[in-house]
Amino acid sequence: MLTQLRGLLLALLLMPFSAWAVIDTYEFANDQQQDQYKVLIEELRCPKCQNQNLADSNAPIASDMRREIHRMVTEGQTNQDVVDFMVARYGDFVNYRPRRDSSTLVLWYGPIGMLVLGAVVVLMLAKRKRSGKSEDRTDTSSKVDRDKLQRLLDKEDD
Known part of the structure; x- marks a missing residue:
């Protein structure tokens, strides 16, 4: 019994703390707003994580950005309004697809x-x-010229 308890405690200590991370849950008036929210958090990049979108990031700034996007979506703002706000606040880097x-x-x-x-x-x-x-391969000298050259060389040897 004691060894089982030790094993359980060891397993709890080795469990990654990210498994206990808070999952954002937001309420939407309709499915259209929820779809708009999902599109936005997948298209915008986390400024801290650099290569993760807001949907995949656990950084505190990503959580703040998701909360702000939720507020703007429930207020009825368009995708372009939300993207323009985020670019104005965090820079063009937050766009996965720059303009x-x-x-x-x-x-x-x-x-x-x-x-x-x-x-x-x-x-x-x-x-x-x-x-x-091609220049090396072409033989521009004719047989007659080569014979003359050979005779001249032979004369000089004598």
């Missing part, structure tokens, strides 16, 4: 540009290598 404007052109089109630039460099190097080999 396409002049400040994010490199972010959106940089990878495509780098891919095109790499393809051009590879093609230029391949063309240069091919043209270099």
Whole structure:
């Protein structure tokens, strides 16, 4: 009996504390608001966790952001209103999909540009290598010229 109690206490001590974390439960007037809330917490990023959305994050700031989103959704604000509020408060970083404007052109089109630039460099190097080999392979001297050259070399040896 005592060994079983020790085993139970050991199991409780080894249990991760995240299992005891508080789960946010919010009440909504209808399913549309609940769906809107789910979409928003999956599309917005936690500023502390950096690569987790608000739905997956256990950080206190994520909890605050979820509470604020719930308040705004129950007040009837649109998704764009909520996103604009969060961007104004936490910066553009909270968007998983940043907006396409002049400040994010490199972010959106940089990878495509780098891919095109790499393809051009590879093609230029391949063309240069091919043209270099073709010059080595072509024998521009004729048989007559080679014979003359050989006779001249033979004369110099004598």
